[in-house]
Amino acid sequence: MDFHEVRFPTALSFGSLGGPERRTEVVTLANGFEERNTPWQHSRRRYDAGVGMRSLDDVEAMIAFFEARQGQLYGFRWKDWSDYRSCRASGAVTCDDQLLAEGDGTTTKFQLVKNYVSGPHSYQRPVAKPVENSIKVGRDGTELSEGDDWICDPVTGLVTLNEAPAPGERVTAGYEFDVPVRFTVDTIQTSVASFQAGDVPNIPVLEVRV
Template sequence: MPSFLEERLPVDVRLGMSYADDYGVQITQVSGGAEYRRLIQPFPVRSFHVNFTTDQADLWARVLALYHRAYGKFAGFRVKCRDDFSSNGMTGIPTPLDQVIPRISAGLYQLRKSYGTNGTALAGLGHPYRTIYKPVAGTLLIGRGGGPIDVGFAVSVDPTTGIVTISPPPSAGDTITAGFQFDLPCRFNSLIEVTALDPTFRDCGSIDLIELLNP
């Protein structure tokens, strides 16, 4: 059974919804009060809390239908965060030079977005990044060596994995950059309670979503 639905949550994450990024950190406090911290995973994991009331009779039904198609907490789906959906800053128009993307093998590259890049990195600390598995089709721009990629290269991207294919393969030492819009792969992390306030209004509050690191 597929564990990911290539469709977007019908409600964009915006007013009436909150989100936060967290990291896997293990903290142990000894009797003297000192803390020992261990970074378990260095990638941001976003959680969303959806709380909205709607008079659109079909909207709450579409959210509930997605919940059932996903078998509740089982399958993932796409979520667009209105505050963070672009490779250029958070919401800017993508450019070919936004993000350096790593080479997987000859001609194959993985989309990703770096965070915490305002200013110079402190010694010993890096900039975390989010692997982009769900780019928005038709938004990809590719750069090579500090400028747009030459017209002699053919570029494609798998919108279900974020893997970019460039043909012919650039040299291993070439810096490849990318601009794109993206969704986040998430799943439901709570039940959905629908409250009928009157014949037209439905309260669909307290829906929790969690990002999937490996969709």
């Protein structure tokens, strides 16, 4: 996949509109009941990168970033300010934020995930673009040492432990992360006059599977 490991300017993504999108197929039966199904295991996120622009310098930075990605051709990292950490929005990242798995005595590789829980139901989201130097890994509540005990690939979000956890041991992690996205258009239309009048361009961005 064509992807640049570069983050969209965070000053421009701050204040942008967007969030998760699901695809649900709804069939209404003759008796009025519904059957619902989804072809997607995971949601995709959409954003509008134009909303965060506040000056002509921002427009220039946007155009430069767009040209460097060659429009839709190359994906890039996006900071979703409403959901970019493994902990609660008001908390601090710790090694015990998210349960990755329980040890089986042989497995040493674990994918970073974020668990969304509401009542008895939950959704587990794979995290493929963690932010380097923000990752903490723990085992049964004890923080492990990066390098000595584990390494993490920031391109895939795959954590590798130097020693396989014993059966039943909890492998946990905390981190900040980005969303892999791309532009969904190959054209950006800007006007100095309209921008100064408060009319910002619409620049849609879509999460990609990696």
